[in-house]
Amino acid sequence: MVENKSKIIAVAGKGGVGKTSISAAIVKVLVSYYPKAKILAIDADPAVGLSTALGIEPASTIDDIRKSIIENVEDGNTREAIELLGEARYRIFDTMVEKDGFAFIAVGRPESAGCYCKINSYLKEVISLLSNEFDYVVIDGEAGIEQINRRVMEKVTHLILVTDPSKKGTQVIQTIKKVADNLVMYDEIGAVVNRINDMSLSDYIDTGNIPILSYISEDKNLAAFDIQGKSVFNLPEDSSVIIGAKEIIKNINLL
């Protein structure tokens, strides 16, 4: 078998469409299908949220590592992320939180403006460094197209484009796909239409040449969990988001 390459699954789309919830549900489903696999969840969105969705206490972040490197290494500010992180490899492992069959790391929320393109180059190296150590990596991406454009997602093998049923949302994922076709070395790509209740309207949903992996209806359990501050990780199996995550994994050939 040649199939020992790690699977790097990234979730992208516009803001507020369900990327974080679906990323967390995918982690939950992978953990239940593959209890022995090494699974890593990465919160790559500076708006943060994946830790809450997974029920994790946020620890220090990739941005914290970046800052401490800059403070402690001569020329830390000008040297390349790849060089600095190679040396600080152990710190990345120290920063990961392990829980319930998976590990977690977040990029963090850089305070100063202009910092984010730097953290993106660190993130790219972290994905590279860690993907060899894990069987499955699930990345909850930043809203929009920036991380695809900056080649942060270059090594992603499975790209999941989440949209709401709106025209705007489906246009955004088609734009992301066009850019990703040149800049991401994906094996599988697909769309998820989230929060669609009236399937009689599904004919209007045009994702162009992106295959639809799953239609997910409004999830009553998730809405209730949201209000109570409970994590996606504890959603019951019959929740539409969990059923959707299973469908996604099956349809991108990870089952």
Ligand SMILES: Nc1ncnc2c1ncn2[C@@H]1O[C@H](COP(=O)(O)OP(=O)(O)O)[C@@H](O)[C@H]1O
């Ligand atoms: N299928 C769904 N049913 C009910 N609520 C949902 C569903 N998908 C997402 N939500 C809710 O919508 C909000 C935004 O979702 P989130 O996953 O944070 O989106 P994103 O990460 O794309 O910004 C959250 O409050 C989430 O709980």
Ligand SMILES: [Mg+2]
């Ligand atoms: Mg999010």
